[in-house]
Structure formats: C-alpha cells, structure tokens
Amino acid sequence: MKSLARKFTYHKTGQSIRIPGMTLDYTTTGKVKISMYEYIEKLLTELPSDMNGSGKTPTVGHLFNVNNDAMKLLKPTAQLFTT
Secondary structure (H helix, E strand, O other): OHHHHHHOOOOOOOOEEEEOOEEEEOOOOOOOEEEOHHHHHHHHHHOOHHHOOOOOOOOOOOOOOOOOOOOOOOHHHHHOOOO
16 A cells, blocks of 8 residues: 555545536545536537537447548647547
8 A cells, every 4th residue: 555655646535526527526535526517518619519419329330430631620629629
C-alpha cells in the first residue's frame, strides 16, 4: 500500500471530490463511485439539433471499415466526436 500511496492520491471515506468531467464519491467505506452526470448533461445540451434522436446499437460487420475517400468533418463538428 505504501508504494501505491507514493504514486496515487487516495482519500478517506466520507469525501466527495469533483474534478473536470467527473465526481469521485468516497462516502461508502471501501468503495469509490465515479460519475460523469454533469459532463454528459453538458455534452448533450451542446450537441447540434440535427443529432437529436436515438438509434439501435450498431452491430453490423462493416461498422469499423474506413472510407479514406470520405469528406472530412469541419473542425467544430469533428471536435464533438473527440474525447
């Protein structure tokens, strides 16, 4: 544990820590709960209106085929797909 403590910061039970995009909740002994609710909510509100809707889970075989001749997205739109 001491060698891990030198590499990583850990927190005592009872604390909840907010970092950009995440909340780390240490309020339950021996567990940490990681949530990204605020980040996801912000992401969804900033999406263009033409991306509203839903879709089925993509399970087709050609899902990861790359079309090298495809037109590139404009930078602002491409950034929406970057994590």
